[in-house]
Amino acid sequence: MYYILKSTKIENTKFMITFKKINNENDFDTALSRTAFVDFLHAHLEQFGDSIPAINKSIDFAFCKNGGLGGFLLAVYYTEKLAGTLVINNTGMSGYIPEHILVYVAVDPSLRGKGIGRSLVEKAIAECEGDLKLHVEYDNPAKRLYERIGFHTKYAEMRFIKQS
Numbered sequence: 001m002y003y004i005l006k007s008t009k010i011e012n013t014k015f016m017i018t019f020k021k022i023n024n025e026n027d028f029d030t031a032l033s034r035t036a037f038v039d040f041l042h043a044h045l046e047q048f049g050d051s052i053p054a055i056n057k058s059i060d061f062a063f064c065k066n067g068g069l070g071g072f073l074l075a076v077y078y079t080e081k082l083a084g085t086l087v088i089n090n091t092g093m094s095g096y097i098p099e100h101i102l103v104y105v106a107v108d109p110s111l112r113g114k115g116i117g118r119s120l121v122e123k124a125i126a127e128c129e130g131d132l133k134l135h136v137e138y139d140n141p142a143k144r145l146y147e148r149i150g151f152h153t154k155y156a157e158m159r160f161i162k163q164s
Contacts, residue, residue: 015078017116019123022073024063032075032082034059040085044106048140058103061089071100072127076120083111084120088128099130105142117142121149 020032028034038055049055062071071089075082084107088100102124107117125132135157136143 015114017083017119018077019120020075020077021127022075036082037073037075037085040082040108041087041104041106044085044108045104046109048137048142049104049106055087055104058087058089062087071103074120074124074127076116076123078111078114078116081108081111083108083116086120086124088124088132094130098133100128100132102132102134117145118149121146125149 020027022028022032022037025034028037038052038059041055042049042052057066059073060066061068062073064070069090069092071087073088074086076084076086084105086105087103089103091097091099091101093099102121105117105121105124107120134146134151136146
């Protein structure tokens with residue numbers, strides 16, 4: 001399913017971005033395969049990313065595989081070129097923990113600063129019913145973007161890693 005965002009004027013140029021929402025494996029096609037989607041995320045998340053198996057696990061969760069609770073993926077195109085991708089997982093909770101978590105979002109570095117990342121996150125927010133959370137490292141430059149969109153820090157995340 002493709003959505004068209006109205007023309008947006010940035011830096012005295014007009015451009016059109018389109019979104020593709022991916023709800024299941026069947027929504028991938030020859031223009032955008034699952035492998036290409038995962039590879040894009042893995043390449044463009046850079047030092048803030050995870051392994052290909054971890055990215056695939058989040059997509060399986062979004063597609064209700066292996067006990068996953070659902071979610072969706074978004075791809076954004078700028079002048080018909082893949083410009084960004086995003087993964088949302090449903091948490092199965094509400095009230096005390098938001099209903100959704102933005103797991104991954106990446107934009108092609110050559111297209112950053114054009115508002116594409118912001119448009120992608122705002123489209124994801126619009127597609128979610130209920131609240132949304134994300135994890136971002138303190139030194140990630142995208143943290144400022146998330147704050148401008150309206151995300152705020154309510155808690156410090158702490159993790160206990162069990163040793164095998």
